[in-house]
Amino acid sequence: MQADAAYEDLIRRSREASLLASCSSLLGWDEQTYMPTGGVEHRSRQMALLAGLHHEKATDPIIGELLEQLDGTPLVQDADSPAAVNIRELKRNYQRLTRLPRSLVEEMARTVSISQQEWITARSKADYAHFQPWLERIVALKQREAECLGDGTADYDALLDEYEPGAKSAEIAVLFDALRTDLVPLVRAIAESPIKPNVAILRGEFPVDRQRIFGELVAGALGFDFSKGRLDTTAHPFCSGIGPGDCRITTRFHHDQFADALFGIMHEVGHGLYEQGLDPAHFGTPMGESVSLGIHESQSRLWENAVGRSRPFWSHFLPIAQRFFPESFPNVSLDEFHLAINRVEPSLIRVEADEVTYNLHILVRFELERELLSGQLTAADLPEAWNRKYAEYLGIRPSNNAEGCLQDIHWSAGLFGYFPTYTLGNIFAAQLFAQANTDLGNLDNLLGQGNFAPLLAWLRERVHLQGQRYRSSRLVEVVTGSPLNHAPLVQSLKQKYEPLYRI
Incomplete structure (x- = not known):
């Protein structure tokens, strides 16, 4: 496949993954604004499914193959060009996501969807004991995530990198x-x-x-x-x-x-x-x-x-x-x-x-x-x-x-x-x-x-x-x-x- 065709395919796949992510964003907004509290369990399943589908699409091995084909081509020679930036960042994102098993991604999405509602309840009553078990679950999940992303240890920098790339x-x-x-x-x-x-x-x-x-x-x-x-x-x-x-x-x-x-x-x-x-x-x-x-x-x-x-x-x-x-x-x-x-x-x-x-x-x-x-x-x-x-x-x-x-x-x-x-x-x-x-x-x-x-x-x-x-x-x-x-x-x-x- 020629570089231009490979790049076009890569961008198409990136945009499809972003559309899925935007669906999750919309459901997340609705959960925090208008969703009735009775919908928490169902919403958690929706969010888990979308997170899993997004993860599957964003970690498709074909993306890795396309990135390999684009490495060293004229498209990446000017490091600040739009194509080079897109390839660089999509490669970083792909490498990050492929270290995370889909089961962990889905479990995290399902857990935080419920825990946010439990936090609202706990906060309204100033009842930390109500929220503590949920925080324990989330910390355990984030430790697993950090271990997958880092060198096998629960390294804080592995999580910081998601929000502030390259920061230590x-x-x-x-x-x-x-x-x-x-x-x-x-x-x-x-x-x-x-x-x-x-x-x-x-x-x-x-x-x-x-x-x-x-x-x-x-x-x-x-x-x-x-x-x-x-x-x-x-x-x-x-x-x-x-x-x-x-x-x-x-x-x-x-x-x-x-x-x-x-x-x-x-x-x-x-x-x-x-x-x-x-x-x-x-x-x-x-x-x-x-x-x-x-x-x-x-x-x-x-x-x-x-x-x-x-x-x-x-x-x-x-x-x-x-x-x-x-x-x-x-x-x-x-x-x-x-x-x-x-x-x-x-x-x-x-x-x-x-x-x-x-x-x-x-x-x-x-x-x-x-x-x-x-x-x-x-x-x-x-x-x-x-x-x-x-x-x-x-x-x-x-x-x-x-x-x-x-x-x-x-x-x-x-x-x-x-x-x-x-x-x-x-x-x-x-x-x-x-x-x-x-x-x-x-x-x-x-x-x-x-x-x-x-x-x-x-x-x-x-x-x-x-x-x-x-x-x-x-x-x-x-x-x-x-x-x-x-x-x-x-x-x-x-x-x-x-x-x-x-x-």
Whole structure:
């Protein structure tokens, strides 16, 4: 078979596998939004079947033969060309998947489909004992998966590689330690500042129907295309890119809080903009997929924090918010509001944490899941280990497990190796936003005018349309001219928070 014909066959098979995966994504979205709880068992069987079919299709020996035929051909000579990128990444994916037996893939899909519902029940009752046996099953399955993917040991890096290709946990630990060292003095200085935000202005009566309309208004202004996406509610906000023209984002509303749902929407919009910015012509191939979860998270954190918590953004949107909620926002000044949404205070809930302390939440999870996978920590001992680390890193202890180790859905979904991508996303976001500010001029002026199109266009060209051309750290270096560095994140935080808290 000629190289061109082999490549065409390879891409056809890749797209078929992606279509199957998109069916699983749609069922997963439905399970977290509208599916009745009585459908859990049936849904678990559906998910297991689809996972098995996808695995079978993605590991067909013919794919291995096609990849061998394409090795060394002119199609791979230019390493950054779309064909070379697709061949490289499909080979990596094929080698990874062929190490996993179909029975394990199906068992994992079946287990996590049920365990996510059991997590919802356990979290609602703060009943860790209800969830513990499910976590034990998932840890055992992830250990088996890591053994298959690695060198026969339960190596955390084998799981991390799924979300952040090429990353090594030892290197991440060094990066995170350096970030923590630089953040601790800033957190301490803010805590000692006499400036205290009036967060009471963010509480009151905020009718959910108006919150939804306002949130959709903001999402649309940022560039989220509602003709190709939708917003729904769920227990834990997420974004699902089903495929070209179909991106689902979710949030959770509280009638007595303004910021939680809105910033949840802006966070998921960042993910959604990335999904909507992928090249549909490359759907089903690596050139039409996101680089990594760290880069994906960089988009959500950039829009949520660098844009959404900025003073210029609210100079435009605060008057609009006051018209939506006149009873709750009377006579609130821009300075008062800006300080309130940038309150820095150690808290228990990760998704509600401020920018400055957020990464400490990630460190807790990163360290604990490595210990769970290695066997250093048992599921039975997780709550106390969690509480101990929160006391050490944030100076607070959960009063119950719902605000402790049950607060995140990730482990119930089998997402081990996922958490460090959040802090990597913050680091990537700071570097990208700084470069966008340089390339586009003063972004503050654009944000203050409610003009977000130039920033989105810049991200589309530099990040979204690049697909998987580069690994995440290489992509950031290509875009910014600088290697991965935590310093821009620390600098951006100091530039914002030192004036706010007069330190």
